[in-house]
Amino acid sequence: MKKPKKSKSARRYSLLDRLAVLRPRLSAFMLDWASWGYVVYGVMYLLNKYWYLRYVNFYGRLTLPAWGWPVVILATFELAMLSHAFGQSIGLNLFGLKLLGSEYAPPRMSQRLRRYVALHLKLFLQPLALFGDRPLGMLLHDGERAGCMFQVAKIKDDLPPEKPRKWYLTYRGLCVAGLLGLTFWLGWKITAINLQMLVDRVGKSGHIWHDLVTPSFTYLTESVNERGHLYSITYYMMETIFMAFFATVSGAIVAFPLSFLGARNIMGFNAVGWLIYTLMRTVFNALRSIESILMAVLFAVWVGFGNPFAGALALFFHTIAALGKLYSEQVEAVDPGPLEAIAATGARRWQVVIYGVIPQIIPSYLAFTLYRWDINIRMATVIALVGGGGIGTLLFYFKNEVGRLDDAWNQVGAVIVAIVIIVWILDYISARVREKIG
């Protein structure tokens, strides 16, 4: 709509409407608070590293005296409010809010001061605004005298044009640079990065490097060792490939129908649809956040340590979740035009899915599935670490034989070479196929 016309009829805003206005503001403030908390933590940690204080312990955790916590929390609150009123806070920027005076002019210093003071009260009084009957956007202390909070998207056309400045001259650019710098510095200290050590101790692993690059392929096809229970690299390689293949194909088959349940545009906007959608997305996210190697721990106990079935199951469940989420997002990204056209012919909702949605998503589904197969092959090579079977079994077997077997590292080298070759080949194939489909 080019020329929106406000409805003149006086509307009463529901609690949900008020919450919708309040939420970005609250989230923005929380974000500011959290980012200042991070800065304060980082600064204290670094102070402790360079000039010894007592407030960071050996493990890098903040240990403040009892009175210290309220002080730090209040200080971060103050900092968040200061940046809210006087700077442009990260939170406001991210949530697309802007503090402006009348006629969308930048707020004057007096307005900023008023807002800063008002913010202190607002934290306690703001919830009351949810129940009052003022029009939206006129929540407490959000008035002419203390500057108003606008959503940039809504007033974009009315804002005076601004000449873009170099990033290092803008508040946002400086904030990002500062946070990145702090993070890098902190990371360097916390992960104990020490380049000197890397150089000094280079000899320690020298012989391993030597053995790894001179792999010994004794067990390439030979199937039994002197103890009578070791299979060949080829055998385990097949196990790995099929483990990944099974997990990907069956995972994709299960994820396919589920993905429609996890798509907003298919489930519609009624309560039942929303419930199923939320449930699906929650399951996907929860399942996806458990790495397949953790699931393999469980399944290895369940179906037997070293059993490839355990690995296949773990990869299967992780694949459902990962593909389910990716698929759902694809369904949400389809062109709505054809769906509208097919619905207009009097088709049922699932007919719209079959004729309108599925043709549109097939290529990306195939691409994602192949990509997942790629990932599963790579996961399958290490899942043996926790007893999931596959080529990794051999890798960790030889690694454990170091000291007993003279050429253990050479054998490890051979396994790694086999993994690299297989991963490379399958990677190449899937890349070609994806190219062809795209």
Place this chain on the structure above:
Amino acid sequence: MMDDLIRIEHLTKIYERGEVLALNDVSFTVKRGEFLVLLGLSGSGKSTLLRCINRLIEPTAGTIVFDGIDVTRASSRQLRQIRRRMAMIFQQFNLVKRSTVLTNVLSGRLGYVSPAASAIHKFSKQDIDMAMADLDRVGIPEQAYKRADELSGGQQQRVGIARALMQQPDLLMADEPVSALDPATSHSVMQHLETMNREDGVTVIASLHFLSLARRYGTRILALKDGEIVFEGLPTEIDEAKFKEIYGEEAEEVEVR
């Protein structure tokens, strides 16, 4: 009245998100066999109006009566039966790009066919013959097995018309059917609509941008501005003053020949 195909009373649509009043108390009737042209600027509510008629967009208030049936109160089953009698073509053609032209045309039949057969893309011999006949009628029978996105814009819109023909509709709604096409192709598409209107007796409601096209094809004109009807009458009644009223003071009339 029996010769009223559509009666719209006090139709209002408010988009909750942007708090935009898209249609404000619109009332009019469309007679059987009419070729009604909707005029108005972008955002004047033409598309919203058309989509309210088949409830692709739910109206906020008001009634729409189609052939004696209250569309606004129809259950989802009734709505499907109403929708298959009103076909629609779109500015962006809205074809499923990766499907074949034939499948796109056949999808116009989805309201009629048995659900189970359609689930496995199975259509009856009659439907397929009908689809080929409709493609023949719009002049692109040789494109039937091509993918829809291999066709030119004009051809795609003709596929859209063939899909509409498959519905054997009483009403055809065209949402800016020629806005994405060049002038020559525009006329060929408009002529297909005219044929449907004259020969098959399909009532047509088309939103158009060009007054020249509206004068050439329309039997009656309805102009919208900011969601309200500002003109209703014969194409010949639109003069300079009316034109400025619809399109604003700065507008100049552009001819499409």
